[in-house]
Amino acid sequence: MAHFSEDRWTDFVRGVSAPGTAHELERHLESRCPECKSAVALWGRIAQFAAKENEYAPPENFVRLVKLQFANSQSEQPEVGLIASMIFDSATQPLPMGVRSGTASTRQIVYEAEGLTVDLRLERKPHSSTFSATGQVLDKDAPLSWLGNAAIVLWTDKGQMVTKTVANDYGEFQFEFEHEDQLRISIITANRKTVRIALGNLE
Ligand SMILES: [Zn+2]
Incomplete structure (x- = not known):
């Protein structure tokens, strides 16, 4: 069909x-x-x-914006938007004694761009190449305020869309993906430029 x-x-x-x-x-x-x-x-x-x-903004604009991003999912990812800077990565932090030997391996990375803070947690499922990603999109300038109006798209570095989701009312999102290096995330929101995150090497 x-x-x-x-x-x-x-x-x-x-x-x-x-x-x-x-x-x-x-x-x-x-x-x-x-x-x-x-x-x-x-x-x-x-x-x-x-x-x-x-x-705040005509809904048409936002729908069009998201549509534009998704329309490109079969070809090249549009080189639009701002690359977010990484402001925290738990992988580079010294861990308290005992933690390192644990089996849990959640990595927390925090990114900032365009007045947004993106808190991302990546966890590799045991004995598999599947990662689970959970995160939250926050307004950087308004502490404890989140954006429920965000679409999150995961891309390969070749611009193929891997998965997409929409944040809930608290700005929280969740998705899973198979391990691959150089993945990118686009965060599409109503009144800001698209924020791009480069995940780099996950291992
Ligand atoms: Zn169908």
């Missing part, structure tokens, strides 16, 4: 599909295609928080 492009789904969740197309999309969803179901869920959430931000 043919899938529909992200483009179609972004129109669909905003209720601006052509009538015939909307019907086709609904029928496709009824077929319970998992891939498209998750695309709709993601775009629905993006449209939702874009609507919440309505008083």
